[in-house]
Amino acid sequence: xxxxxxxxxxxxDEEPFRRLNEHWITASFALEPxxxxxxxxxxxxxxxxxxxxxxxxxxxxxxxxxALVAMEPGVYELAKMTVSETARGNGAGRRLLEFAVAVARxxxxxxxxxxxxxxxxxxxxxxxxxxxxxxxxxxxPSKYARADVxxxxxxxxxxxxxPGSPPAAE
Numbered sequence: 006x007x008x009x010x011x012x013x014x015x016x017x018d019e020e021p022f023r024r025l026n027e028h029w030i031t032a033s034f035a036l037e038p039x040x041x042x043x044x045x046x047x048x049x050x051x052x053x054x055x056x057x058x059x060x061x062x063x064x065x066x067x068x069x070x071x072a073l074v075a076m077e078p079g080v081y082e083l084a085k086m087t088v089s090e091t092a093r094g095n096g097a098g099r100r101l102l103e104f105a106v107a108v109a110r111x112x113x114x115x116x117x118x119x120x121x122x123x124x125x126x127x128x129x130x131x132x133x134x135x136x137x138x139x140x141x142x143x144x145x146p147s148k149y150a151r152a153d154v155x156x157x158x159x160x161x162x163x164x165x166x167x168p169g170s171p172p173a174a175e
Contacts, residue, residue: 009068009097011104014047014058021067022047022058022085029087033124039148043085047072056081057112059105061088061097068092071105076144079115086128098128102135106158114160118144120152132156 014022023044030036043050051058054075061069069088073081083105088098109117120143121129133139137156144155 009061009063009092009095009100011100012060012062013108014052014060018058018060018067018070019047022060022070025067025070025087025089026085028089034122034151037149037151043072050074055112057108058085059101059108061092061101061104063092063097069097069101071101073105073109073112073114073117076118079113081109081112081114081117083109083117083119098131099135102131106135106160110160116160117158119156120147120149121154121156122151123154125154129154129156132158 026040026044027036030040047058051072051074056072056074059071059073060067069086069092071086072084074084076082083102086098086102086105088101106117117137119132119137121132123129133156135158137158140155140157142155143152144157147155
């Protein structure tokens, strides 16, 4: 099996983004109106408002994706994260999530928010391992009936790349 690489969305990714997400959603839940709208037009609902979609690709095929949806200045929702069943178990999900967090930082994100479901235990565990903390309730009323796990990750500003630099003057 060839290694996978990570990149951001480009034309032609619309179909695998839709297909991968429809598969995981309908495997355990119902496709909801918000899902259908976003998956039918990711340009309108994710990219145009200032978001991004991160992609894992292997052998020329998209095997995973994760969206960063702009919520408010400095805050993005991590959404529509999935890896194809055939690509699971090789670290693609973890690397994709780490990549999405790094991309969010470059976009100026100070906070990442996500909604999930306790039945997606492996995903929730991965979020916990990468530092997401559980919230007692959503940041806003959820658009999804399946959402029963709410988490966020505070993103510290990137450190000064020059080791030993004096602190900035106040």
